[in-house]
Amino acid sequence: MQTISITNTKNYFGRGNLELLVIENQYAIAVVSLQGAQLLSYRRKRDNREFLWLSDSAVFEAGKAIRGGVPICLPWFGPKPGKAQHGFVRNLAWRHCDGLAKFEFVGCRNDPRHDFDHDFTATIEMVLGDQLELILSVTNQSSQPMPLSWALHSYHRVDDIAQVRISGLDNCEYVDNAKNRQRGVQSGDLGFDGETDLAYMQVGQVQRIEGQFEVSATNSQSAVVWNPGSELANRMADLSDHRGFVCLERGDVLDDQRLLMPSEIFVANILISAL
Secondary structure (H helix, E strand, O other), X not given: OOOOEEEEEOOOOOOOOOOEXXXXXXXXXXXXXXXXXXXXXXXXXXXXXXXXXXXXOOOOOOOOOOOEOEOEEOOOOOOOOOOOOOOOHHHOEOEXXXXXXXXXXXXXXXXXXXXXXXXXXXXXXXXXXXXXXXXXXXXXXXXXXXXXXXEEXXXXXXXXXXXXXXXXXXXXXXXXXXXXXXXXXXXXXXXXXXXXXXXXXXXXXXXXXXXXXXXXXXXXXXEEXXXXXXXXXXXXOOOOOHHHEEEEEEEEOHHHOEEEOOOOEEEEEEEEEEO
């Protein structure tokens, strides 16, 4: 069990008024927004290495997505006509479980902010060690089967996106969201030249941002890789510089969407290790 200290702050990054928590133990210092239970920074103490990227232009306002860190996308991933992109939980407050790096969200079908036909609870626990472990749990509290599509939308800090190579996706089928959802099959490692928005189905447990990070997941079938490239980035007011990050996300999206039976509990683990 990790021993942690928690400090409440309104202004850790010098802008906005969202309530943030600074969580510290012997291994690392993390910063979490109570809106969305979004991990914004994870700095390992032994080498002062920051694992995550946060935009210098990120908006810290209630109800608006924060650009960077690890947004939690659920109970759906991607667009839905007339509904919030990537679900609603990333833009609403979560409850902090006292004394722990753990947060809870209660979804209610009668809450108009949720716009979802099922009751559910979700928790995210952050294990702050020499590696970063994220444990997501979702419970269907309704009497009907509940569709669940999700992703931990992690922004990984890199030196230069043009030099990044991602392994562990060879021979996996993908949907290219930057090219009208065309389908294809990955051949070899993935490199970057302009906008990249690829959702891979039925992937293996481990992917690597070569020379930077390894992402290992259990109970997750999909991987999503995103970087906007320079043209799209220039049109995004909350994105300061696209060259310093790549999103390598794990979850269950598109063809890999799950169906939770009443009272069923779903748990997934994501482990991020520096190389």
